[in-house]
Amino acid sequence: MKIMLTGGSGHVGRRVLTRLVGPNEVVSIDRVPHPLGWSGRQEVLDLTQPSLLDRIQETFDAIVHLAAIPDHCQAPWDEVLQNNILSTYNVLRYAVDLGIPKVIFASSDSASGWGLHAKWHRPDYLPIDEKHPSLPSEVHGYAKAFGEQLCQGFSRAYGLRTICLRCSFITAPACYERFLKRLSSPEPREAPGATYAWVDVEDVASAIIRALEYDPGVGKSETFYITAAEHYGTAPTLDLIRRNWGEGIPVDRAYYEENARAPFFDIRKAKSLMGWEPEWSVERMIRAHG
Template sequence: MHTVLLTGAGGRVGDAILDELADDYEWRLLDRDPLTGDLPGETVVADITDETAVREAMEGIDTVIHLAGDPRPEAPWDSVLRNNIDGTQTVFEAAVDAGVENVVFASSNHAVGAYETEARRPDLYREHDEFRLDGSELPRPGNLYGVSKAAGETLGRYYYDEYGLSVCCVRIGNLTKGHPPIDYERGQAMWLSYRDCAHLVDCAIQADYDYEIVYGISDNDRKYYSIDRAREVLGYEPQDNSAAHE
């Protein structure tokens, strides 16, 4: 069975993935804090900045889903530098040395948050496909957390170009369990359901690609981002739509 290392397994994205895919792969779950509950596979308590521990966890792995890092949009520079940039480089380096097939990197909408200007309001995104971000645009972070995610994408590009490591960067939108936020349009436009999140990651594990940047949102009527690339390259077919919950 395909063996997958999931870093940051104790977070919300990890919860969404394991909710749907627990029985589909051989899992190794890594988190800096002890994991509890009925979990698949083996667990590893380690920090991703610990090179020795990461290399040990990488042994025998086919795919890495890299979620670990400081998830706070307001996180200070010393934290995002250590956890999100240095830690991500440690993961990529260990993946190459271990002969991993592909890395799925959890990027974020914050890597492009500064595109949300007065010239690119939701009505333009909603009505005109050409205004939607599609992954071909340059990063434009709106905070230091977004800077760290843009740096992670660039590290992924380097490790593909230099070593041939297949990398899929997923710019995750607004992941919630259950229904989407119903009180503001931005949250609905960026919504990613648990079911679609797991499906997208499953596609990224299975698909054949080189280096890709795709957006992780459900098939919402309102969209800031295009999911065309995820459909084309990964075979992503989301089932949910925030409009169904209005």
């Protein structure tokens, strides 16, 4: 398979790139060169400038679009919106113009409105699945939700196949030390409003591979939550639900009785349609990197 990977020089993109090469021909796109001197093909360009994509007039089997400012704390809000929305639009436009049939978009659980920087309004029900209304209240979540809307619009209008992966906080080698320190901190981790949702970069890579294999159908767009099978807090999820919102929210108790620390987000659709399941747990993370 011939794949264009945007954001291939980032913390997540570098690992995804490593997993994709070998069985696939991969072209890495980023606005900065690969920091580790990757020897494969890479193009340094800014995806917010559509004219630069004219340099790559060739077809691909799929585009994996990771390129984005990952957090509104890392840049002013207007820069996040311009970069993340414009780059997504330009990638989708490029796919249509060149007849590329599939785009995989790295979205975020922040698109739901209950991500890392959420305004803590009450969800309609728990766990939050892909049918739950998206109610983002900060710029990162809004940009990701708008990116999903673009994917849906391009799918319907042009027959494009699009898959949106709502990844939780992604742990990658660059942040393992900080993440493990957070896990071992004696301070209570159950702050009001926290979901403690996370997913390891290896599981993100496997989700992307599954998405490349999955066919949603011509003109169809599918969204999936991609998160670890358990949150990284210490309290059972039902306790966190009561702490965050009190009583009165419809809860699938069987989901949380089967796994006491199951996430706030429902990952069963990814398993059902793509055959994806996370392999990394907090315990495995500690064993591997602690």
